[in-house]
Amino acid sequence: xxxxxxxxxxxxxxxxxxxxxxxxxxxxxxxxxxxxxxxxxxxxxxxxxxxxxxxxxxxxxxxxxxxxxxxxxxxxxxxxxxxxxxxxxxxxxxxxxxxxxxxxxxxxxxxxxxxxxxxxxxxxxxxxxxxxxxxxxxxxxxxxxxxxxxxxxxxxxxxxxxxxxxxxxxxxxxxxxxxxxxxxxxxxxxxxxxxxxxxxxxxxxxxxxxxxxxxxxxxxxxxxxxxxxxxxxxxxxxxxxxxxxxxxxxxxxxxxxxxxxxxxxxxxxxxxxxxxxxxxxxxxxxxxxxxxxxxxxxxxxxxxxxxxxxxxxxxxxxxxxxxxxxxxxxxxxxxxxxxxxxxxxxxxxxxxxxxxxxxxxxxxxxxxxxxxxxxxxxxxxxxxxxxxxxxxxxxxxxxxxxxxxxxxxxxxxxxxxxxxxxxxxxxxxxxxxxxxxxxxxxxxxxxxxxxxxxxxxxxxxxxxxxx
Amino acid sequence: xxxxxxxxxxxxxxxxxxxxxxxxxxxxxxxxxxxxxxxxxxxxxxxxxxxxxxxxxxxxxxxxxxxxxxxxxxxxxxxxxxxxxxxxxxxxxxxxxxxxxxxxxxxxxxxxxxxxxxxxxxxxxxxxxxxxxxxxxxxxxxxxxxxxxxxxxxxxxxxxxxxxxxxxxxxxxxxxxxxxxxxxxxxxxxxxxxxxxxxxxxxxxxxxxxxxxxxxxxxxxxxxxx
Numbered sequence: 001x002x003x004x005x006x007x008x009x010x011x012x013x014x015x016x017x018x019x020x021x022x023x024x025x026x027x028x029x030x031x032x033x034x035x036x037x038x039x040x041x042x043x044x045x046x047x048x049x050x051x052x053x054x055x056x057x058x059x060x061x062x063x064x065x066x067x068x069x070x071x072x073x074x075x076x077x078x079x080x081x082x083x084x085x086x087x088x089x090x091x092x093x094x095x096x097x098x099x100x101x102x103x104x105x106x107x108x109x110x111x112x113x114x115x116x117x118x119x120x121x122x123x124x125x126x127x128x129x130x131x132x133x134x135x136x137x138x139x140x141x142x143x144x145x146x147x148x149x150x151x152x153x154x155x156x157x158x159x160x161x162x163x164x165x166x167x168x169x170x171x172x173x174x175x176x177x178x179x180x181x182x183x184x185x186x187x188x189x190x191x192x193x194x195x196x197x198x199x200x201x202x203x204x205x206x207x208x209x210x211x212x213x214x215x216x217x218x219x220x221x222x223x224x225x226x227x228x229x230x231x232x233x234x235x236x237x238x239x240x241x242x243x244x245x246x247x248x249x250x251x252x253x254x255x256x257x258x259x260x261x262x263x264x265x266x267x268x269x270x271x272x273x274x275x276x277x278x279x280x281x282x283x284x285x286x287x288x289x290x291x292x293x294x295x296x297x298x299x300x301x302x303x304x305x306x307x308x309x310x311x312x313x314x315x316x317x318x319x320x321x322x323x324x325x326x327x328x329x330x331x332x333x334x335x336x337x338x339x340x341x342x343x344x345x346x347x348x349x350x351x352x353x354x355x356x357x358x359x360x361x362x363x364x365x366x367x368x369x370x371x372x373x374x375x376x377x378x379x380x381x382x383x384x385x386x387x388x389x390x391x392x393x394x395x396x397x398x399x400x401x402x403x404x405x406x407x408x409x410x411x412x413x414x415x416x417x418x419x420x421x422x423x424x425x426x427x428x429x430x431x432x433x434x435x436x437x438x439x440x441x442x443x444x445x446x447x448x449x450x451x452x453x454x455x456x457x458x459x460x461x462x463x464x465x466x467x
Numbered sequence: 468x469x470x471x472x473x474x475x476x477x478x479x480x481x482x483x484x485x486x487x488x489x490x491x492x493x494x495x496x497x498x499x500x501x502x503x504x505x506x507x508x509x510x511x512x513x514x515x516x517x518x519x520x521x522x523x524x525x526x527x528x529x530x531x532x533x534x535x536x537x538x539x540x541x542x543x544x545x546x547x548x549x550x551x552x553x554x555x556x557x558x559x560x561x562x563x564x565x566x567x568x569x570x571x572x573x574x575x576x577x578x579x580x581x582x583x584x585x586x587x588x589x590x591x592x593x594x595x596x597x598x599x600x601x602x603x604x605x606x607x608x609x610x611x612x613x614x615x616x617x618x619x620x621x622x623x624x625x626x627x628x629x630x631x632x633x634x635x636x637x638x639x640x641x642x643x644x645x646x647x648x649x650x651x652x653x654x655x656x657x658x659x660x661x662x663x664x665x666x667x668x669x670x671x672x673x674x675x676x677x678x679x680x681x682x683x684x685x686x687x688x689x690x691x692x693x
Contacts, residue, residue: 270547274569275478281572282482299569331551334558338565340585361550368551 011211015204016197023196027189035182042174043149047137050151053079053093053167061095063159073157075108079167084110088144090170094118095163098125107163116143118150118168128154128164139171146170210237217241221248221319223394224357225466228319248319262309266302273299310361321466322360324350324386324398331368332384339375347383354386354396357464358443366439369432370400370459377404381454388467395445396465401452412449436461468583468627469493469644471510473503473529474518474545483516486572487579491606491622493647500524507533511643512540513627514583516575519546519557527560534561541582545570580604587630594629597685599672601629608668615667620645624660625668628683637680 009017062074073095078084083091094109094117102122106113118140127133136152152166210233220226221244228248229241273295280292332346356363367384374382385399407415415433436459437447445462452458470492474480477498484494495510497503500521507515507529519526530542541563546553549567557565563585564578580592580603592604600609606622608615617625623645628636638657661681665673671686 267547270568271476271479274547275476275482277569278479278482278486278572282486295569330555330559334551334555337558337563338554341581361552364551364555368554 011208012201012204015207016200019200020197023200024193027193031182031185031189034185035178038181038185039178042178046149046169046171046174047151049081050149050167050169053081053084054151054153054165056080057093057095057165057167058153058155061155061157061165063157063161073107073161073163078110084112086112087114088112088142090142090144090146090148091168092118092142092148093165093167095165097161097163098128104164113143118142118148118166120150120152124152128162140168142168142170147172147175149174210234214241214244218244224319224321224464225394226319227321252320259309262306266306266309269298269302273302310365320359321355321357322363324354324356324363324465325352327356327360327363328367328371328384328386331364331371335371335375335382338372342375342378342380344375344378345381347381347385350384350386351388351467353467354388355466356396357394357466362439362443363463366436366461366463367398367400369436370398370461373432373459374400374402374404374457377406377456378402378454379404383452383454386465388465389462394464394466395462398461398463399458400461401454401458402456403452403454404456406451406456407449415449416447433459468513468623468630469495469511469647470579471495471497471503471507471512471515473497473500473507473515473521473526475499475521476518483575486576488619490576491619491626493623493645493650495648498522500526500529504529504532506648507538507540508536510648511640513586513644514579515540515542516545516579517542517562519544519548519553527556530557530560530562539586541586543575543578543582545575577604583630589630594632596629596632596672596683597687599629599668599683599685601626603630610668617664617667620660621664621667624657625664625683628673628681632683635676635679635682640680 056077056079057075060076060078062076063072075095079093081091083089084093089112092110092113094104094106094113096104096106096109096117098104102125104117104120106115106117109115109117120138120140124136124138127136134154136150138150138152140148140150142148147170148168149171150166150168152164154162154164156162213231214229214233214237217226217229217231221229229244231241232238233241276291276295277299280288280295328348328350332348336344336346371382371384381403383399383401385401386396388396416437417434433447433449440447440461440463443464445464447462448460450458450460468491470487472480472483472487472494474483474496475498480496480498484496487494495506495512497506501523503517503521504524506512517526517530521529526544526546530544533540533542542561543564543566544557544562545566545568546557547568554565563582566575566578584592584603593600593602595601598611600612602608603626606626608617608622608625624641627641627644641657661673669686672683674682674684676682
């Protein structure tokens with residue numbers, strides 16, 4: 001019956017998990033894409049001067065007279081960037097030939113290379129040999145050990161000699177730039193993730209707020225703090241709230257009907273039983289003894305089942321509360337008449353608007369029995385006090401005291417025992433205290449006995465209530 | 468003392484009326500709210516036993532109507548309903564006592580006596596007037612400690628006069644309070660009963676006030692006054 005929580009994730013968890021599932025990959029891809037674009041444009045800017053250098057070299061190269069040995073070449077002018085002149089400046093150009101062993105032998109080179117050569121990967125040579133590709137962007141290690149980005153073009157000179165022309169530059173700075181950008185992008189995305197997650201969490205909470213409110217309201221109804229699931233709900237929840245109200249009403253109806261049936265049956269039997277008992281009492285014979293015995297058994301059964309039916313229905317009705325004033329004052333008025341010979345002086349003090357969170361019938365039974373009991377034993381004064389308990393939210397005490405003989409402390413336990421009667425002299429149905437205690441316990445309260453300020457017995461009952 | 472029983476269960480009604488008659492009361496019976504209300508409205512009863520679940524008009528409404536019409540006779544509610552809310556509404560409607568079924572005859576009779584006693588302003592069941600003791604509880608009477616045998620009509624007459632001792636009671640009032648509805652009311656019979664009663668308890672205990680009625684008196688006091 002009970003709904004289990006925990007086996008499946010909560011709505012909040014589900015919604016947030018769903019959001020994370022699409023958001024994190026999306027943001028990661030965004031960060032990667034941004035970095036890639038930045039890298040492309042950085043390299044494009046980086047490659048421009050190298051491109052120019054190669055173009056310059058191609059424009060400036062001369063093969064000279066045919067008489068000269070093949071492979072001889074001159075440059076009419078060199079690329080002008082002064083960094084090509086400074087040794088190991090990190091910016092180089094070179095015109096060279098590949099040897100059969102894959103090494104590149106410089107024919108002409110910038111002064112910055114200081115006579116060193118650059119080691120290129122074999123793939124470049126293979127591609128050039130097979131004439132599959134004539135332009136390359138590749139990496140190499142510079143003369144100073146620095147990583148270089150190399151632009152390389154394979155050129156056939158007018159004298160049919162094949163050379164490669166390359167320009168290279170230290171790649172560390174743009175790499176640093178790109179790395180910095182990537183970190184920035186990732187950092188930014190993480191921040192966005194955090195912000196979006198917080199926003200989603202807030203939005204989910206906000207979106208689900210009516211559900212939380214509804215849940216709270218239902219709990220309030222069950223505890224009798226309110227009578228109905230009221231308030232305004234979104235169109236998705238309004239039908240649910242209506243259904244709940246219908247269910248609450250239905251529950252009240254069912255309990256009430258069941259109780260009415262039992263009660264009608266029991267009360268319907270009481271008159272015939274009274275007749276049988278009276279008749280048997282009046283005509284003493286063998287038959288009347290049997291009738292009397294059986295009728296008494298039936299009476300006990302009726303009382304027992306009536307009590308059971310009342311007890312079974314107790315606490316079943318949700319969302320009812322009863323005004324203390326409207327219950328206790330009529331009871332006092334009635335008891336004053338029942339015990340008019342005693343001229344009972346009732347001292348009632350009940351906070352204005354105090355409500356018992358339970359059924360009127362139960363409160364009447366409870367307060368009625370306590371007050372009746374006090375009236376039975378009192379000389380003339382009965383006090384009925386009610387007040388909310390400080391610090392114990394939702395409970396109040398009902399204290400009924402009298403100025404009668406009271407009970408000794410060692411009699412308290414006996415007084416609360418079912419069926420016990422401490423004094424047979426005062427007519428009535430015994431103490432009624434066990435019934436009151438059962439009732440209080442059914443409402444999660446309790447009952448304590450003590451000595452009243454008036455001198456007699458004091459009964460303190462703790463009950464759920466609200467002001 | 469004349470009592471009205473409004474109860475729809477014929478057996479219970481019969482038992483009640485028998486028990487009450489045995490105790491020395493004049494008893495009228497109604498088996499529905501309408502008749503009950505009419506009888507209470509037109510006849511001067513000394514007490515009423517009223518069931519709540521009645522046909523035609525329910526008991527609470529009957530009681531409310533009586534009280535609205537200024538009827539002050541004591542009313543004892545006899546019902547199967549034992550909830551406090553029902554007791555409250557019964558007393559609020561003007562009931563003087565409330566007894567739940569099933570019940571003991573003794574308890575019902577004791578409560579009825581208490582109601583009538585209270586209505587007449589007495590504190591005990593037995594009333595004493597100068598050596599004459601009327602015990603309403605046991606329906607017996609003593610003169611100077613000696614028990615006197617009375618018929619039920621004689622006792623009713625004496626009991627009514629004792630309850631209203633010191634007051635002059637008209638013949639009509641006596642007729643209304645000691646006979647039930649079905650009795651043939653020939654006012655002569657009152658004089659017959661008074662005569663018999665005087666022979667049994669002493670002539671000077673019942674004073675005839677010419678043109679007004681009878682009065683139960685303490686003969687010694689009356690003698691002293693003269």
